[in-house]
Amino acid sequence: SSKQAGALRKAAQSTSAAVEQIRARMNALKMEVEGIRTLAGAVNISKLASLIKKVVHGEQVTVDKPIKRIAEAEDAPEMQEQQKAKFDALIKFTESAFDEVRGFTFLWQKELKQAVTREDILKIARRLKLLHELSVGYLN
Numbered sequence: 619s620s621k622q623a624g625a626l627r628k629a630a631q632s633t634s635a636a637v638e639q640i641r642a643r644m645n646a647l648k649m650e651v652e653g654i655r656t657l658a659g660a661v662n663i664s665k666l667a668s669l670i671k672k673v674v675h676g677e678q679v680t681v682d683k684p685i686k687r688i689a690e691a692e693d694a695p696e697m698q699e700q701q702k703a704k705f706d707a708l709i710k711f712t713e714s715a716f717d718e719v720r721g722f723t724f725l726w727q728k729e730l731k732q733a734v735t736r737e738d739i740l741k742i743a744r745r746l747k748l749l750h751e752l753s754v755g756y757l758n
Contacts (some may be wrong), residue, residue, distance in 0.1 A: 629739050630730045636746045637730070641723040643753040644716045650687065650757070651712055655694035657701050660708040662688050666756050667715035673748045674722050676741075681748065684755020719749070 647666075654660055666685040673679050697705055726742045733739050 626733065626736065626739070629736065630733045633739050633743050633746065634727055634730045636743070636750075637723050637726050640746055640749050640753070641720055643749070643757065644719045644723070646757055647753060648713060648716045651709060651716070653690060654709065655690050656688075657697060657705050657708075659688050659690050660705045660712070663756070664708040664712045666752060667712040670719060670749060670752055671715045673745050673752065674719050676745070679748055679752075681751045681755070684752070687756055 647663075651663060654663060662685060669679050669681075669685070726745075730739065730742060
């Protein structure tokens with residue numbers, strides 16, 4: 619019915635707005651990465667990136683306690699070569715995870731425009747909810 623179609627369109631639109639928010643969050647997280655100077659900070663944000671990646675690919679993730687930002691020392695000590703290599707790898711992984719989510723957000727918006735059933739929308743909305751919980755815990 620046209621009433622159902624209208625309700626579906628409305629749900630798709632509000633979900634699409636939520637997609638925009640998640641894209642903005644991923645940009646904010648990517649900017650956070652630039653401020654990380656310590657291996658502990660890199661390990662921490664890479665855990666977040668790993669969970670976020672799982673959510674995007676539709677895996678079940680439970681957020682029992684949010685991963686919070688660690689305070690970075692202004693003058694972090696120089697890392698040894700091995701630590702530096704690990705740090706660089708973690709940062710690279712983290713940035714690519716956030717970029718991947720950004721890529722997915724464009725895909726989701728396209729899917730939402732073509733949504734035919736409520737389930738089409740819910741599938742995306744569920745992921746957005748988890749992504750919101752994960753990112754807000756870190757950014758706040």
